[in-house]
Amino acid sequence: MSTKKLVFLNTDGSVQNTILGFDPSSYDLLGYSGQQTVIVDQLLPDNTVSYSASRNGETVTEDPSEVSTEVVTKSVIVNPLTEQLLSGKVYGEFVVNEQITQSTITPVIVNGYIDNTFVPVVGSIGVSGEIGIRALQMKGTLNDLAAQKACGIRLPAFTTSNSVSPYFLIEGWLYLEAEPSSNYDPIILTRSADGINNTTNDSFRLEYDSASDQIQFHYSDSSYASAGYQGIVNVSPAGVSTNQWNHFAVAWTSNGGSASVKTYWNGSSLYSASGLSGSLRNSTAPIMVGSGASGDYPLKGWIEDIHIRMGGVTLALAKYALLGSTAALPWEHEAPGDYTVYQMTTNGPLGSSLFPVRNLCRVVGTVVYHDNTNGVVGAGLVAREDSDVLGLTLFDGVCGGFSVSGGTAAYVFGAESGACMIVTGVQQLYGISAAQNIRKNAADHTNYFLFGITVMYGESGASGDFLNLLSTDWTANGLSFSFLPIQSNVNWLRNIYDNIVVGGYTGNTTIEDYYGTAYVFGPTHAKNLYQDVIAYHAEANTLKSRVVSDVTSAVDFDGLNSVLGYTTGIVLKLATVAKTAPILYISPKAKESGTSVPESRYLPKSQTPTLGEPIEPPAPIGP
Numbered sequence: 307m308s309t310k311k312l313v314f315l316n317t318d319g320s321v322q323n324t325i326l327g328f329d330p331s332s333y334d335l336l337g338y339s340g341q342q343t344v345i346v347d348q349l350l351p352d353n354t355v356s357y358s359a360s361r362n363g364e365t366v367t368e369d370p371s372e373v374s375t376e377v378v379t380k381s382v383i384v385n386p387l388t389e390q391l392l393s394g395k396v397y398g399e400f401v402v403n404e405q406i407t408q409s410t411i412t413p414v415i416v417n418g419y420i421d422n423t424f425v426p427v428v429g430s431i432g433v434s435g436e437i438g439i440r441a442l443q444m445k446g447t448l449n450d451l452a453a454q455k456a457c458g459i460r461l462p463a464f465t466t467s468n469s470v471s472p473y474f475l476i477e478g479w480l481y482l483e484a485e486p487s488s489n490y491d492p493i494i495l496t497r498s499a500d501g502i503n504n505t506t507n508d509s510f511r512l513e514y515d516s517a518s519d520q521i522q523f524h525y526s527d528s529s530y531a532s533a534g535y536q537g538i539v540n541v542s543p544a545g546v547s548t549n550q551w552n553h554f555a556v557a558w559t560s561n562g563g564s565a566s567v568k569t570y571w572n573g574s575s576l577y578s579a580s581g582l583s584g585s586l587r588n589s590t591a592p593i594m595v596g597s598g599a600s601g602d603y604p605l606k607g608w609i610e611d612i613h614i615r616m617g618g619v620t621l622a623l624a625k626y627a628l629l630g631s632t633a634a635l636p637w638e639h640e641a642p643g644d645y646t647v648y649q650m651t652t653n654g655p656l657g658s659s660l661f662p663v664r665n666l667c668r669v670v671g672t673v674v675y676h677d678n679t680n681g682v683v684g685a686g687l688v689a690r691e692d693s694d695v696l697g698l699t700l701f702d703g704v705c706g707g708f709s710v711s712g713g714t715a716a717y718v719f720g721a722e723s724g725a726c727m728i729v730t731g732v733q734q735l736y737g738i739s740a741a742q743n744i745r746k747n748a749a750d751h752t753n754y755f756l757f758g759i760t761v762m763y764g765e766s767g768a769s770g771d772f773l774n775l776l777s778t779d780w781t782a783n784g785l786s787f788s789f790l791p792i793q794s795n796v797n798w799l800r801n802i803y804d805n806i807v808v809g810g811y812t813g814n815t816t817i818e819d820y821y822g823t824a825y826v827f828g829p830t831h832a833k834n835l836y837q838d839v840i841a842y843h844a845e846a847n848t849l850k851s852r853v854v855s856d857v858t859s860a861v862d863f864d865g866l867n868s869v870l871g872y873t874t875g876i877v878l879k880l881a882t883v884a885k886t887a888p889i890l891y892i893s894p895k896a897k898e899s900g901t902s903v904p905e906s907r908y909l910p911k912s913q914t915p916t917l918g919e920p921i922e923p924p925a926p927i928g929p
Contacts, residue, residue: 352384352385352386353383353385353735354382354384355381355388355391355684355733355735356380356382357380357682357733358380359380360377360378360680380677380680382677384675384684384735385674385675387674387686387748387889388674388685388686388735389685389687389734389735389741390671390684390688390701390732390733390734391732391733392682392701392732392733393730393732394727395681395730396676396678396727397654397655397658397725397726397727398656398658398678399725400676400678400683400720400723400725400727401676401720401722402673402676403672403673403674404720404721404723405672405722405897406670406672406683406701406718406719406720406721407662407668407669407898408668408716408718408719408729409662409663409667409668410692411461411648411664411667412663413460413461413595413663414461415457416458416594416600417601418455418457418597418602419447419454419456419457419601423448424446424447424448425445425457426444426445426459426596426659427442427657427658427659428441428442428652428653428656428657428658428659428724429608429657430656431443431483431608432549432550432551438481438551438608440654440656440661440724441479441481441609441610441652442596442608442610442650442652444457444597444604444605444607444609445457445606446486447606449489450486450487450489450490451489452490452603457596457604458493458595459595459596459597460593461593461594461650462592462593463497463589464593464616465588466509466528466587466588466589466616473557473558473559473615473616474557474560474585474586474615474616475556475615476555476612477570477612477613477615478495478610478611478613479552479553479609479611480494480554481550481551481607482546482549482608483549485516485519485548486514486605486606487516488517490603491513491514491515491516491517492513492603492606492607493511493512493513493594493598493602493603493604494514494595494596494605495511495594496512496593496594496598497509497591497593497594498594498598498599499599500598501598501599502603504533505534506533507589508533508534508587509525509526509586509587509588509589510524510525510526510535510586511523511535512524512541512556518540519544520540520542520545521571523538523539523540524537525538525539525558525579525587526587527582527585528584528585528586528588529583529584530587539567539577540569541556541570541577542554542571543576553570553571553572553573554571555569555570555571556569557569557570558586560582560584560585564580564583565584565585566578566580567582593648595609610651610652611650611651611652613648613649614646614647615646615647617645642664642665642668646666648663648664649664650662651663654719654724654726655725658726660719660726661719662717662726666691666692666895667692668691668894668898669688669689669701670688670689670690670895670897670898671685671686671687671688672685672686672888673686673720674686674888681727683718683727685701687748687889688867689867689868689869689870689871689894689897690867691870691894701718716730717729738860738861741863741866742860745857745866745869746854748871748889748890748891749850749854749871751890751891752871752877752880752889752890752891752892753847753850755880755889755890756846756880757791757792757793757846759880760879760880761788762788762790762791763786763787764787764838765785771789771838771842772834774837774838775834775835775838778831780831780834787819788820789819790820796839796840796843799817799836799839802815802817802832803836806832807833814828817832817835842876845876846875846876846877849872849874849875853872853891856869870894871891871892872891873893873895873896878896880896881897881899881900881901882901
């Protein structure tokens with residue numbers, strides 16, 4: 307089987323020829339008049355891999371209750387894009403083509419009750435959209451007594467200062483089956499010495515206040531020198547609704563020496579406090595979820611999708627507060643974005659205490675093959691996004707994974723299934739040269755996939771993909787335009803362009819957009835449209851050349867796996883289909899989140915990039 311096969315079709319659809327080893331970069335996208343449509347069929351040789359698996363053998367005659375276990379070697383054929391074979395313990399069931407992620411963060415279960423009775427577990431309750439399918443059940447204490455310690459979750463400490471965090475946001479989902487007992491005020495989230503006793507290390511505490519029957523946010527700003535908290539602001543109305551998911555958010559804004567805090571409940575802004583100074587008080591304390599540092603004042607209820615964000619701009623963070631009953635529910639779990647300090651999705655195996663906590667330091671790949679029973683997963687096109695962590699081995703748990711404050715991260719999670727693997731071994735399937743060739747082929751395929759499936763789109767005001775067309779008065783004909791840039795459509799448009807530039811045609815041309823709406827184009831507008839389409843192709847080819855150059859320049863796997871693939875520009879439209887087309891070579895952020903900007907995860911589906919099938923434009927008007 308060839309390394310790569312390109313099939314050239316005649317305009318009538320018949321096969322013209324097949325060329326092996328053809329370099330797609332030599333194909334002239336500016337060609338016209340008789341140039342054939344190019345269809346790329348990437349065919350790479352499958353790879354047979356073997357691994358050891360255990361199975362039950364024959365029953366031992368002397369003792370029928372004993373069953374022997376034999377180790378056998380199992381051979382399987384995997385997709386050539388399988389770069390690594392992971393082995394370890396699997397919880398749940400991975401599925402083929404889902405994205406898998408390893409983060410630098412492992413949450414630590416703090417158990418102040420000694421036994422495991424109150425350890426939080428992943429369950430399902432009150433499903434609404436994506437929320438509640440896999441949520442974390444916090445179990446409180448036996449008698450809801452303040453003196454009883456139980457379980458919480460500890461995340462590593464981080465730094466806040468006005469120079470790096472002028473904007474700060476906490477948001478997540480809470481489900482209470484009953485109002486908490488009046489015996490104490492359970493902690494939802496805190497950054498303090500122990501969550502209870504007042505110290506100068508107290509930064510904030512989000513809790514249920516039983517006296518007022520409200521969620522409250524206790525805070526201290528950077529100028530507050532006394533022990534304990536400086537102020538309190540309500541987060542929810544009195545009387546928190548039970549047996550439903552409620553979305554909470556607390557936004558801290560610092561502008562120069564002035565700061566304020568604003569709270570949101572189910573998408574509505576309720577309370578605020580101003581006249582504060584600088585950022586939230588810095589603290590060396592870790593983040594505790596569901597209790598204080600020793601399991602104090604544990605929460606009895608369910609939590610989902612807890613996020614802590616820092617930096618960015620006000621609008622980039624504030625939109626997260628506008629979720630809940632008065633705003634659109636998320637239709638997928640959001641991936642950590644550019645402003646994420648922690649994202650705790652709780653999207654782990656049902657019945658377990660395993661759940662992902664992620665930020666921008668992560669490794670992302672695709673499940674190409676899995677044997678859940680024997681703990682083997684084939685990972686394809688793995689890459690890392692880790693501006694702060696260097697020299698790591700992808701999906702490597704052999705040496706404890708990543709060394710980070712608060713634990714290690716030898717855990718790999720499935721984005722769709724919620725399955726978890728605790729990795730104990732990694733097998734690299736290819737040498738550096740073969741791995742480079744696979745990634746270069748994937749870059750070729752990504753470009754052709756872009757041209758064949760994504761629709762160019764733009765709106766008035768020179769936005770989107772038609773900067774030339776929509777910067778002119780053509781907008782009088784409509785507010786938007788779309789075009790599918792497959793080669794046959796580009797060739798057709800080139801003939802129109804040549805008819806104007808070379809043939810001197812000065813009349814109008816009728817051109818349908820992707821959705822079938824016919825528009826009348828004058829010569830100037832038709833030329834602008836063609837120039838936009840050519841620029842679209844040129845941008846993608848430039849990005850591909852950059853990726854191929856970076857891949858070729860890599861001297862070892864550490865450098866090769868640092869190549870993120872396509873990270874910017876028009877090709878990130880492909881992020882929306884990455885889960886069903888794992889061959890696409892795009893950035894880990896886009897591959898995991900399905901968008902180039904995870905912060906827009908909660909946009910309606912109608913606002914995601916358009917995909918489509920080829921359409922044939924009408925015949926042009928003119929000689």
